[in-house]
Amino acid sequence: MNECLAFYQGDFVKENNVNISVRSKAFNYGLACFEGIRAYWHEDSNQLYAFKLKEHYTRFLQSCKVLNIKLPYSVEELCDITIELLKKNNFKSTTYIRPIAFKGSEHIGPTLKDNDDRIVIYCQPLGSYTGKDRLRVAVTSWTRLNDNMLPPRVKATASYLNSALASLEVTSRGYDEAIFLTATGHVCEGPGENIFMVRKGKLITPPPSDNILEGITRELVMQIAREDLGIEVVERSISRTELYAADELFFSGTAMEVTPIIEADDRIVGNGEPGEICKRIKEAFSNLTVGKIEKYKDSCTSVY
The missing domain is CATH 3.30.470.10 (Aminotransferase class 4, branched-chain amino acid transferase, N-terminal domain)
Structure with a gap:
C-alpha cells in the first residue's frame, strides 16, 4: 500500500x-x-x-x-x-x-x-528515467499528431496513446526509444522528449511548427548552448537522413533530462560515443538543477 x-x-x-x-x-x-x-x-x-x-x-x-x-x-x-x-x-x-x-x-x-x-x-x-546513459533509437512508423488534431504543445493525456504506440513498436524491436516524424516527413521528437542534433558545430532542433512540445528543458538547453557555451543554436526542420549524418544526437526532457543518442536506425552517430557538446550541456544541467550555478539559482526552489 x-x-x-x-x-x-x-x-x-x-x-x-x-x-x-x-x-x-x-x-x-x-x-x-x-x-x-x-x-x-x-x-x-x-x-x-x-x-x-x-x-x-x-x-x-x-x-x-x-x-x-x-x-x-x-x-x-x-x-x-x-x-x-x-x-x-x-x-x-x-x-x-x-x-x-x-x-x-x-x-x-x-x-x-x-x-x-x-x-x-x-x-x-525517480532517478534515471531510462536507466541508461546512452540510447539506441529508431524512427517509428507512427506519425506524430498534428497541431490541429491533438495539439502537441498541450500535455493532454489522450495524446500519449500516440507516444505509447511508438514506444511499443521500437522497444519491441530492441531499441531504447522512438523518434517521430511529422506528416511531412520531418523529424519531430521522441515520445516524451525533445531532440537535438549537432552538425558542423551548430546545435539544431525542430521548431514548434513541426508539432513538438515546447519543452522547458529544451528551452534551457538552448540557453546553456547560446549563452554559456557560445554555440550557435538553430531551430529548423530536420530531414530523417540528417540523423545519420549528425555529429551528435541527444534527447532533452524533464524525465529524460539530457541523454545522448549513439545509434539511430542502426547507424552509429558520430564515433558511437556521447559527443562533447552533449557532455558539456549535460554537466551544466546537472550542476544548475541543484543550485550550483548562480545564474540559474532562480530556477531552483528550496523545499526545506
Missing part, C-alpha cells in the same frame, strides 16, 4: 484514499492534461530543489485553458501546494511530481463543457 500523500481537490490525503470514478471522463475519454516536474536532492547541502516550478505550472494552466478545464488556483498557489506536498512526504531523494487536471464528470459523452474540473498532484522518487 502506498502511504505517500497526494494533493486532491484542496486537501492533502493519503494517495490510496484518492478515488476517481470508473465513469470519469478522464478515464473514459482521456479528457485530462498533466505536467512532469522534478525536484533534485543535493546531498552536500541536505536540500531538495524543485526545478522550474513556475514554468511548469504556467504551461500546465495553459494546457487547462485549451481543454476548458478551470482550476481555482494560480501558478503561485500551485507552486506553494507542491512545496508543501514535498515537505509532508519528507522526500530526501530526487523526486518526480505529477499534477493532473481532469474532467471528473460521470455523464456519458466526450464533451469538455462539463464543469466538474478536478486536480490531483502526486509524487515519487
Whole structure:
C-alpha cells in the first residue's frame, strides 16, 4: 500500500484514499492534461530543489485553458501546494511530481463543457528515467499528431496513446526509444522528449511548427548552448537522413533530462560515443538543477 500523500481537490490525503470514478471522463475519454516536474536532492547541502516550478505550472494552466478545464488556483498557489506536498512526504531523494487536471464528470459523452474540473498532484522518487546513459533509437512508423488534431504543445493525456504506440513498436524491436516524424516527413521528437542534433558545430532542433512540445528543458538547453557555451543554436526542420549524418544526437526532457543518442536506425552517430557538446550541456544541467550555478539559482526552489 502506498502511504505517500497526494494533493486532491484542496486537501492533502493519503494517495490510496484518492478515488476517481470508473465513469470519469478522464478515464473514459482521456479528457485530462498533466505536467512532469522534478525536484533534485543535493546531498552536500541536505536540500531538495524543485526545478522550474513556475514554468511548469504556467504551461500546465495553459494546457487547462485549451481543454476548458478551470482550476481555482494560480501558478503561485500551485507552486506553494507542491512545496508543501514535498515537505509532508519528507522526500530526501530526487523526486518526480505529477499534477493532473481532469474532467471528473460521470455523464456519458466526450464533451469538455462539463464543469466538474478536478486536480490531483502526486509524487515519487525517480532517478534515471531510462536507466541508461546512452540510447539506441529508431524512427517509428507512427506519425506524430498534428497541431490541429491533438495539439502537441498541450500535455493532454489522450495524446500519449500516440507516444505509447511508438514506444511499443521500437522497444519491441530492441531499441531504447522512438523518434517521430511529422506528416511531412520531418523529424519531430521522441515520445516524451525533445531532440537535438549537432552538425558542423551548430546545435539544431525542430521548431514548434513541426508539432513538438515546447519543452522547458529544451528551452534551457538552448540557453546553456547560446549563452554559456557560445554555440550557435538553430531551430529548423530536420530531414530523417540528417540523423545519420549528425555529429551528435541527444534527447532533452524533464524525465529524460539530457541523454545522448549513439545509434539511430542502426547507424552509429558520430564515433558511437556521447559527443562533447552533449557532455558539456549535460554537466551544466546537472550542476544548475541543484543550485550550483548562480545564474540559474532562480530556477531552483528550496523545499526545506
